[in-house]
């Protein structure tokens with residue numbers, strides 16, 4: 001398992017380009033199941049999770065190939081509804097083939113995703129919604145076995161505005177008979193980007209970005225060519241790199257429309273920024289303490305919680321971080337404390353007492369965003385930090401160490 005070695009503290013300078021969004025790319029890849037024609041996606045990040053999704057598509061009988069940041073997918077050869085455990089366990093987002101398979105084949109045989117470091121991650125809301133559209137769903141030996149004579153439009157209410165649940169049901173509904181209304185739908189920008197793609201493929205969808213989405217089923221969808229939005233979480237992570245190293249950098253290709261909550265918190269902790277015609281120049285100085293409470297979009301994103309906690313560990317005072325989306329998303333706390341942070345967790349709240357400095361040590365990555373928070377802390381920590389199990393980071397960040405090195409960071413990948 002690869003590890004990172006990071007020398008700190010370092011100053012960063014120069015400019016960096018944000019890659020395409022992981023969480024917009026994954027549902028779009030599975031949307032290819034909805035048509036027999038070519039789906040060409042540009043600005044797709046080169047990530048382990050994207051590779052896993054492509055492998056799953058090939059497993060289903062589709063063609064999926066990458067040329068630089070362009071993916072070409074064709075599902076005219078779709079001949080299987082089977083998503084095996086050994087693929088799904090590597091990436092929970094594999095559940096995103098559930099809706100498209102029910103729409104196209106009216107059958108799905110998908111391993112239950114199982115949990116991950118940050119939580120149990122159930123898919124009950126996905127399953128109940130498919131049932132309400134006429135799906136007959138059984139759970140057998142850890143697999144979802146689902147069949148339908150025809151998917152019929154229905155009114156679906158989500159108890160929690162689940163992101164991939166919303167994406168699955170939109171993709172099930174676009175080819176269903178009649179009208180589907182999703183109430184309490186997720187409003188994340190990645191859901192909106194998927195809706196934009198589906199509408200270009202001929203889907204009839206109203207309410208993008210709203211919590212009520214209406215879909216009128218159509219007979220078939222056509223192929224198209226689409227450019228994936230930039231990654232708002234990578235953008236926020238790079239903003240935190242400027243904050244924690246007290247540096248000024250330019251971040252290009254920023255999805256400005258999708259980072260309001262992140263920018264707001266960035267300013268609250270002392271960050272300064274200027275918009276440019278290519279993106280944003282961000283500058284970090286003294287870090288101020290603050291309160292963070294994660295929420296569904298347009299609130300502060302849970303995927304930015306760990307990164308901001310690393311920044312707040314060096315604030316001039318005490319901060320409170322409350323995680324409301326996942327039940328176990330504080331795995332980075334113990335590792336940050338190994339670097340000299342002073343963070344106490346009580347239930348879903350963490351009290352972050354700002355310290356003067358962090359000191360390099362060996363730490364362990366536990367999940368994707370926790371890995372990012374450890375990289376950020378290592379950039380500011382005095383001395384050498386070793387970050388183990390960095391494969392977690394490779395799932396969601398495209399060559400982050402190369403981007404940080406170009407900004408002046410002293411970070412090396414050691415292949416093991």
Ligand code: EPZ
Nearest residue numbers: 023093121122123124125126160162163164303325326368
């Ligand atoms: C998506 O996960 C993202 N992944 C996650 O990003 C992100 O953290 C999350 O949304 C929240 O924004 C992708 O888009 C591929 P949810 P998802 O369903 O869809 C509960 C990252 O770091 N729930 O919105 O799985 C669930 O347990 C990843 O890039 C149910 O109870 O999240 C959680 O507490 C991590 N039943 C809450 O809802 C269900 O059927 C939100 O989950 C579904 C969800």
